[in-house]
Amino acid sequence: MPVVTIHLMTGYDAATRRRIGTALTNAVAGVIDAPPEGITVMMPEMDPASYMRGGAPRQPGAPRPDPAELVRRFLETMEARDLDAARAMLAPGFTMTFPGAQRMTTLEELVAWSKPRYRFVRKTYERFDSLQDGQTAICYCFGTLSGEWLDGTPFDGIRFIDRFEIEGGRFTRQDVWNDMAEAKARSA
C-alpha cells in the first residue's frame, strides 16, 4: 500500500521530480513486496518561504547530476583521450584500479598502462545501474569492448564492467574488470 509523500520546495523541474518519484518508488519496492500499482508517490511543492528548519529559512538543494550521465560523459572523454576534460571530472584523491595494474591515481598512469595493451578501445553499453549511499553516488556500467590490439587485429565482444564512486559531482574512485586477458589467452 505504501503512500509516499515528499514535500519539496518549488523549483524542481518535471524531469527532476520524475527522478525523485522513480527513486522513491524503487526504494519502497526494494523493501516491501507490494504490487507496483500499490506504490503511490506524491510530491507537493512549497514556496521556500513556507519552510523552516531550526527556525531558519532554507534554500532547496540543487538537483544532482545523473550518475549514469556523468559516467557516460567521462568514459567518452577518455575514449577520445581528452585528458584535460576528463581530469576536470575527478575529485582530489581519485583512484582507479584496472585488471593487472597497481592502483593508479592519474590519468597519465592509465594511458601508460594501456599503451602496451591495445591501440584503442570503444565501449558498447548494455546497462547503467546507479544507487546512492549516504553522500556517495555509485554507478555501474557494463557491456562490451571493441577496438584493435597493438598489431592492428580488431577485437570486439569483450565483456567489461566499470564501477564508479562520485561525491559532489566528481569521481573519487573507478574500478574496472574485463575479459581482455581471457580473450588474449584464448587468441594466443
Next chain:
Amino acid sequence: MPVVTIHLMTGYDAATRRRIGTALTNAVAGVIDAPPEGITVMMPEMDPASYMRGGAPRQPGAPRPDPAELVRRFLETMEARDLDAARAMLAPGFTMTFPGAQRMTTLEELVAWSKPRYRFVRKTYERFDSLQDGQTAICYCFGTLSGEWLDGTPFDGIRFIDRFEIEGGRFTRQDVWNDMAEAKARSA
C-alpha cells in the same frame, strides 16, 4: 529540506522500517544535493483496516529479503558445492555468464566450466551494492578470490565482481568478471 512521509500498515518490525528509512533517505540524496541532516523520513503506521484502495481493504506486502543476504547465502552455498540448496534459489530461466564461457543455464554447467580452471575458490567480500529497478532487485558484490589452481598452487588477491538480478526472491541472472586470466597470464 525534503521531508518524506511514508504511510505503512502496522506490522513491519523496526529493522524493516530502518531499511525503508535508509532506502528513502538514499533515494532523495541521490537526486537532491541536500545536507544529510535535512532529509527527514517519517513512517507513520496504520491499522490495515484503516486503509483502502479502490474501495477494497488491502494487506501489507511482505518484507523482501535483503538482496545482499540472498547473494551471500547463494555464493556460500556454491562454494560449498551444495548444488541442491543453490538450485532452490534460482528462478526459472536463470542464466549466468562467466569469463570465457558461453551463457550457462544450469549449475552443473558451471561446475563443469570450473573443473579445468581451479581446484576450489573462496571469496572475500569488499562490498555489496544493492538497488531496485521496478520489480527487479540488482545486487553487486566485489572483492578478491583465493584458492588453488589445478596444480595445487595457491592463489589469492584476485579481483572479482558478481552482478545478480533477483525477482520474487530468486535469482534470474548472474554475471561474473574477474582477473583470473590476467593472473594466469602473469604467472605463466
Next chain:
Amino acid sequence: MPVVTIHLMTGYDAATRRRIGTALTNAVAGVIDAPPEGITVMMPEMDPASYMRGGAPRQPGAPRPDPAELVRRFLETMEARDLDAARAMLAPGFTMTFPGAQRMTTLEELVAWSKPRYRFVRKTYERFDSLQDGQTAICYCFGTLSGEWLDGTPFDGIRFIDRFEIEGGRFTRQDVWNDMAEAKARSA
C-alpha cells in the same frame, strides 16, 4: 489519483472505518472519473488527547446508525403492527405521505388509511440506497409488495419505493409510492 487521508480519533471499530472508507471512496468517485484502484483512502488514528480544536480537546463523535438498517427495522416493526416500537423511532414533527392519502403525522392515521385497502402487506427488498445531506440522512428502499386484498385475494410483485429522512437517528419524513392502484385497476 486522489489520495484521501482522514485523521480519526482512535476508537472506531474496523466496521465503522470500513463504512467511512467506502463512503469517502464513493464520494470521490462521484465527482472524479478516476479508475477505482486509483482512489486510496488512509485513516490514521490518533489518541483523542492528540487532537485540539480552538485550543480545546475534543471527543470523537459516535458512529451513526446505518440508515438502511434503521429503515429495515422500522418497516419490519410496522409490518408487525408494533406501533409502540415504531413510534419510538419517529422524531417530533414526523410526516408521511402515501399514495392517495393526505399528509399524515401519526401511525394511527396510517393504519386507518390502510384498513380499507388490504388485509396485510409484506415487503421484499431489491435494494437500499443511502446518502447524507448535511445533518440529514436520506434512505431509499424499493422492491415489491405481497399480501392480501380485503377479500382475501393474494397479491404480489407490486412495485414500491419508500424514501426516508432521518435526523439524529430518528425518522422525520417518509414518502411512499407504489403500483397498488395500478394493480387494482388492472385486476378490476
Next chain:
Amino acid sequence: MPVVTIHLMTGYDAATRRRIGTALTNAVAGVIDAPPEGITVMMPEMDPASYMRGGAPRQPGAPRPDPAELVRRFLETMEARDLDAARAMLAPGFTMTFPGAQRMTTLEELVAWSKPRYRFVRKTYERFDSLQDGQTAICYCFGTLSGEWLDGTPFDGIRFIDRFEIEGGRFTRQDVWNDMAEAKARSA
C-alpha cells in the same frame, strides 16, 4: 473532529472542488455524528508531474457530470419528445420500468406505452438526491406531474419519483413510480 485531506492534481475548477468538498463532508457526516463545524476538508493540489503510481505518472481523471443535471436534461428532452437527443444519453443495455408496463428497452416502447394514457405530461421537481456506488451513479428525483388526460382534462399535483442509474455518463436504468393510477381511480 475528522480532518479530511484529499490530494488532487491541479486542474479542477473551484466548482468541482466544491462538489468534492461537499461530497467528502457528507460522506463523513453520514458515518460519524460530528458537529458540522468539526468536519474539515482540505484539498491541496499538485502538479500532475508531482504524482506517480506504480512508478508511472498519471493524468487527473475528468470531472464527472452532475447526475442531477444529467437527469434533468434527459427528462426535459423526453418531455419535448426529442427522442434522438434522449437516445444519445442512453448506454447500451438501458432498461426502464414504468407503472403497469413490462420492462422496456427503447424509447419508442415508452412512447407507445404513454399514448393510451395521457396527451402530455410535465414534471415539477421537488428534489434531486444523488449518490455514487462504485462506478455507478444513482440519482433520484421526485415531485409532481401535470398534463392532460386523453380527453383533454387537465391534471396536476400527481406525485412521481424516478430513479436512474448512470455509468460513464450515460443512463443504464430508469425506474418510475407515480400516483397516476390512483388519480385515475379517484377521478373515475
Next chain:
Amino acid sequence: MPVVTIHLMTGYDAATRRRIGTALTNAVAGVIDAPPEGITVMMPEMDPASYMRGGAPRQPGAPRPDPAELVRRFLETMEARDLDAARAMLAPGFTMTFPGAQRMTTLEELVAWSKPRYRFVRKTYERFDSLQDGQTAICYCFGTLSGEWLDGTPFDGIRFIDRFEIEGGRFTRQDVWNDMAEAKARSA
C-alpha cells in the same frame, strides 16, 4: 524531531509566513527539548476554494499586527502627546496602572498623573517579548527612561517595564513598573 505542518490558504506574504514559522518553532521548543535543527516547519498553501469546514468554504483570517510594533507605535504616540492618535488605539474598557496611581481609564488621567512628576520622558527599549493567550495578545517591553524632572534636571538610565494586553488589534490594558521613585529617593 517534531515536524510541524500547517496548511494555510494562499495569500499570506513571506513575512507573515516567517512569523508563523517562528511562532510554531518557538511553541515546540518551549515544550520539547529538541535540538533546534530538529524542528521542521512546513507551511503548504492551498487555494481558499480548496478548503471547507462544516461543508462551508472559508476565507483566510487576516494577519494580525505584530504586538511589538503596536506597542512601539502607541508609546511613541504617547511620548509625542498625540492623545487623539493614541486614543484611537484603545479598546473600550481600557485600563492602565502606573506606579503609585489608581487604576486609570483615560489618557487624560495619565497626563494629569505625570504632570507633577516630570517634564517629559523618553524610552530606550532593550527588548520586546510577545505572546498570545487565546484571543489576547500580550506584549512586554522594557528598557530605560530618560527625560527631565520638573526642575529641569535631566535623568536617564531609569529602568522601566510595560505590559500590554491587546484584543482585536487594540489595547485593553497597560501595566507599568519603573524605578522612578527609587531614583528620586536616591537623588533626594
Next chain:
Amino acid sequence: MPVVTIHLMTGYDAATRRRIGTALTNAVAGVIDAPPEGITVMMPEMDPASYMRGGAPRQPGAPRPDPAELVRRFLETMEARDLDAARAMLAPGFTMTFPGAQRMTTLEELVAWSKPRYRFVRKTYERFDSLQDGQTAICYCFGTLSGEWLDGTPFDGIRFIDRFEIEGGRFTRQDVWNDMAEAKARSA
C-alpha cells in the same frame, strides 16, 4: 482555517501533548486572526523506529519543565531563604537586577541588598506569562508583595513584576521591578 499537524514520537503523556497543542494554537492565533474554533491541531504519534533524520534514527526530546512552575518554585525557595536549593536552579553566568541595585550574580548579594530594606517579603501572584525564544524560555510573573519593613510595620499590595530567562532548565537572568520605593516615599 489553519490546520496544524505535528508528528511526534510516541512517549509524550497527555499533559505534555496538551501543552504542545495549546502552544501551537496560541502560536497560530498570535499571527492569524482566525476564529478560535477554526484552529485545529493534530498530533499523530509515531514509534521512534519510524523516524529518521539524516539517515539516522533519533530519540524524542525530553519534555521541558513548565517555566511558570520553575519560577514559582525558585521564588518560593528564595522566600524561604533556602539558598542552596535556589542556587542549584541557577545556570553559570546567572545575573539579576533589582530596583536600585547593581547587577548581582550571587544570591548572597541579593540577601545583602534586601537586608537594609525589609524584614521579609511574600509574593501574591496575579499571573504568569511564558514564551520561548529559540533555546531561551522567558517567564514573567507579576502580582503584589506583602511583608514587614525593618521597623516591623507590615505592608502589602505593593505591585511587583519579575522577568526570568531560562536555558536548559536553569535560570540565566532575573530582572525585578516593583513599587517599593514608591510605597516608601508615600509612607514617608
